[in-house]
Amino acid sequence: MPKVTGRPDIPTVLVTTLLAGPVLAGLAGSLLPAFGYLPALGYDTFSQAPFRQLFSTPGLGKSVLLSFGTGLAASVFSLAIVLVFTAGWFGTRIFRQLTRFLSPLLSIPHAAASIGLAFLIAPSGFLARLFSPWATGWTRPPDFLVLNDPYGLAMTFGLVAKEVPFLFLMTLAALNRPHIQDYFKAGASLGYGRMASFFKVVLPQIYPLIRLPMLAVIAYSTSVVDVAQILGPTTPPPLAPRLVAWMNDPDLSKRLMASAGAILQLSVSAAALLFYLVLERLCAVALKLRYASGHRHNREKLARKSGLAVMVAIISAMVLAIAVLGLWAVAKSWWFPAPLPQRWSLGRMSDAISMGTPALTATLAVAILAALMATALTLWLLEARSFRNVRTGRRLNFLIFLPLLVPQVSFLFGLQVLFLIAGLSGTFLSVLFAHLIFVFPYAFLALSDPWKRLDPRFAKAAASIGASRMKIFWKIQAPLLLRPILVTFAVAVAVSVGQYLPTLMIGAGRIVTVTTESVALASGGNRQVAALYALLQLIIPFVVFTLAAIVPSLLFRNRSAMRLER
C-alpha cells in the first residue's frame, strides 16, 4: 500500500468541512450578534449592550447554575453507574441479558423518553396510581413537587435514564477487544476482586475510548432543550430553553441578547467540560496511587449489588415509561387513582396515524437519507484512510466530534441566520444537511472501532491476487462488516429521528417531523395523542434496529463463522 503523502484525501477534507464548517460558521453567526452586530436586522455597530442586557436578566445566575449542575451531575452519575455495573457484572449472564435492552432503549428519542417518564413519576402518574389508595392512602394526587422541581432533579433523572444506555453501549464497544477476559482471569488468579480487576487493569485501557463520548454527553446535557422543557424547572428554567424563548421573541433586540446567551451557553458547557477534565485527572491520580497497593478489594458484594440495583432500576423505569406511553395511547379516560384506563379507544390511534402520516413520511425521508449519507461517508473515510495507512488521529477525531462538543443552541442560532440570508431556510435539503452534521459523528463513533478490528490480512490477500480497491471493499470488507454497518445505520436513524432543535430552527416550521410534533403536543390537553406521537417517534428507530439485527442473521444463516459471538 502507498505511504502517507502530504495531501489529505478527499473524504477527510469533505468530512471536516462538512462538520466543522457549519459549526464554526454558526458560532461566528452567534458571536457577531452577541456583540451587537447583525446588519440584516439593522444593527451595524459593535457594542456590549447584548451582554449587559443578558446579565441584567432576572434569575440568570440560577439558570446558569442549573444548566451546569444538572448537566454535569447527570453525566457523571451516568458514567459512574455504567462503570460500577460493568465492573461488577461483566461476563456474567445477567450482564448479557441486560445488554439486550440496550439498543431498544438507545433508540428512544429524548423527547419521547421524557414524556414517558413524566407520565410515570408525576404525583398523578402511573406509579402513584399503582400504589393508591391501598398503600399510600391517596384518593387524590398529593401536591408533591416531583416534576419541574426548581433543583432540576427530575430533569437530571431523565438525562441519566437516557445517557446510561448510550455510555453503556460505548463501554461495551470498548470492551469488545481481544484479551479483555484474560485480564479478568489474571486478576482473579492473583486474588483480586472482579471490580478491582476492572478498575485497576481494564478501565485504564478502555477509558480513552469512552472519553470522547463522555465529553459529548456533558456538552449535550448542559445545553439540552427538549428534556428541559418537559421535565426541567421553570422558575427559572435552565439557560438553553430560555435562549430558545428569547430567540423566538417578537422583540428582535432579544435576538442579540439570545446570541450573547449562546456564547454564555458555550462557556457554561466549556466550564463543565473543564471541570470534568480536572475531576478526571484527580480520579486518575487517586486510582494510580492504588494500582500497586496490592489491596485485593475482596469485599465488593455491596458495591456489585448496588450497581446492579441502580442499573435494573433505570432499565425498568424506561421500560415502564414506554409501557405507560402504550397504555395512554389507547386510553380514552383514565382517572386517578385507577391503575388502568376506565375507557379505552382505538379510534384516536387511526386518526393520529392518518394525521401524522406527513410528519412520519418527512421523518423517515430525512432519517433514512441522513443515515445513508452518514454511513456511506463514514465508510468512505475509513476505507480511504486505511488504504493510505493513515491512523485516525486526535485532530481528525476532534473535528468530527466538534458538533457534539459545542452546544447545539450556540451555533444553531448563527446557522439559522445564515440559512435565512441564503434563502435556504425551511427547505428539505437544509434540514437534511443540519441533521447530517449531528448524525455523522455518531455513525463514525459506531463504525470506526469495528473497522479497526477488521483483520487487514483479508484486504492484503485480496490485493495480492489482483483485486481492485473497489472490489476489495464490496466483496470483502463490506460483507464482513455488514452487521456493524447496519447497526451504524440504525444508530444514525435513531439520532436523526431524535433531532428537535435543528429541525425546528432550520426547518422554519415547514419541515415537520414526529419529534417536533411530539414536543408541540406534549404540553397539550390530550395525553392519548401526546402518547401516540411519542410512540410514533419510537417506532422508526425500533424497526430499523430490529432489521439491523435480523437481516444479517438471515443472510448469514449458512455461515457459522458470521454468527454473533454470543
Place this chain on the structure above:
Amino acid sequence: MTRFLAAGIGLLGTLLTPFVLHAQDTTPNQTSDWQNVLDEAKGQTVYFHAWGGEPRINAYIQWAAREIERDYGVRVVHVKVSDTASVVSQVLAEKSVGKQTGGAVDLIWINGENFASMKENGLLAAPGWAETLPNWQYVDVENKPTVTVDFTVPTDGQESPWGMAKLVFMHDSARLETPPASLEELLDFAKGNPGRFAYPQPPNFYGTTFLKQVLATTVENEELLSKPVDKAVFDDAVAPLFAYLDDLHPYLWRKGQAFPKNAADMRQLLADGELDIAFSFNPGDASGAIANGELPETVRTFVLDGGTIGNTHFVAIPFNSSNQAGAKVYADFLLSPMAQTRKQEPEVWGDPTVLNVAALPSNEKALFEALDLGPATLLPEELGPVLPEPHPSWVSALEEAWTERYGTGSE
C-alpha cells in the same frame, strides 16, 4: 341522536352553501373580484401557522383544509406551533433580511399583542382584505365590538375574525360543589384547599390572561388599561394585583414553584384530580373535553361576578406571503355559517361564533339553533359581562414584572 341530526343539517348546509352564497352576492363587481381571488387561489399551498396543542382544533383545521381543497383546489398545510410569538419573530426576521415575497408563513392564528406587534412592524398584508371576504357580511360587528378592535387596537381589516373567547372557569362538581364566585372567594378557596388551584406560568397567554383578569378587577382607575402602559403609573396600578398574588402564591399548586405549561396542561391536571379549578378561554371547552373523555362528566363551568376578560381570535396574512389568495379563501371558509356552526359543536371544538346568528338567512340560522352546546356550557346570558382586554403594551409589562417577582426563584 341530536348529534346525527346536527351532522345531517351540517351536511345539508354544505350542499346549500354555494347557492346561498351566490344569492347573497348582490353586487356583480364584488362577485367578480372574489371570482378573481378564487381563480388565483386555485393550486396554491397555504402554510397556516396555528397553535397545535389541541388535537380537536387540529382536526377541525384539517377538516376545513379538506373542504376547501375539494371545493376550490387550495391546499392548506397546518404548521403546528407551540407559541405564536415565534411566528411573529420568524416573519420579522424574514422582513429584516429583505424577503419581500415567498415568506414561510401564509396565514397565522393570532390576536392581541402578537397582532399589535405585527401591525406596528408592518408585517401584515395590506389593510381591508378581511372586509372583502364574502362571508364578512354575516360578522356581528354591531354586538361583538372585539371583532374589529383587537385588544384596543383597530384591526383595519388586516385580520379576519375566527372565534370568540371568554375567560371561563371549570370545576369538578364531584369534588367541589359550590365554586367561588369572586376573586376573594377564590383566594379563600385556595387557603382552605392548598395546592388545588394553579394558573399557567406567564408569559403563557393563559397565565397572562389570569393576571389581566385580576388586574381588571382590582385596578382603581380602569381607564388606564385602555391606554398604552405608562411607566409612571404602572407600579401603582399593579400594586393590588401583586398584593393579591402574594397572598395567593403560598396556596397554589406546588406552592407556586412549578406551574402548568398552558391551559391544556391545566385542564389535564383538573382531569387528574391534581387541581379543583382550571380555566379556559373557550366557554365550550369543558363540554368538548367531556365529550372526548378528557374530563369527568361532573365538570361544570362558572364565571366570576363582575365579568371576565373576553376577546376575539383572528387569522391574519403576513405581508410577504405569496399565497394570499389561497389564504383569503381559507379565511372566508372559516367564516362561513357552516364552518362556524361546526366549530361551535362541543365535540368538534366548542368555540363560539363571530357571526350574528339572528341576522343569518333562515337555513343557516337553523344550523345554529340545532346546536347542542353540551352539559357543561353556560348559556350566553349566563356568561356575564365582558371585561375588555387591556392595551397590548400591558402584556409584556405584566409578564416582565411577574417574572421578576415570581419567575426567578429568588425568594
